[in-house]
Amino acid sequence: MSNPKLTFYIEEEVNDYCGMCQQLGPAQFGVKMHRNLPAQVFWVRASAEGLPKDKRYTKLCSDCLFEAHSSNEVEAIYKNDMHSEDPGDVLWDPYTSGMFFIRSNLKEKSSDGQKNTTE
Numbered sequence: 001m002s003n004p005k006l007t008f009y010i011e012e013e014v015n016d017y018c019g020m021c022q023q024l025g026p027a028q029f030g031v032k033m034h035r036n037l038p039a040q041v042f043w044v045r046a047s048a049e050g051l052p053k054d055k056r057y058t059k060l061c062s063d064c065l066f067e068a069h070s071s072n073e074v075e076a077i078y079k080n081d082m083h084s085e086d087p088g089d090v091l092w093d094p095y096t097s098g099m100f101f102i103r104s105n106l107k108e109k110s111s112d113g114q115k116n117t118t119e
């Protein structure tokens, strides 16, 4: 059984907790991050086959976006760059996004699936 791949569209920054890693209760998806951490959170629209269009908004922090970026459940992540001359959606690149990351280490690409986090 395979789900249709998701496409994410990063929209504006929101002053809230990440809906994936900072939700209350037990962690449902991977690593959970403490709410005191100053995560950078964005409205993200998810689209996939079978999902109603424009109805799938979620709040994700930069780290969850980074993890989604390397997930094989996510087809692509776009960012609407308001400062760009071309106002269309552009592919999001965490390395040039200017976002800050707490869990993710941009220096190493997670190609082998091994995490080299420092304690």
Ligand SMILES: [Zn+2]
Pocket: 018, 019, 020, 021, 022, 060, 061, 062, 063, 064, 065
């Ligand atoms: Zn998160």
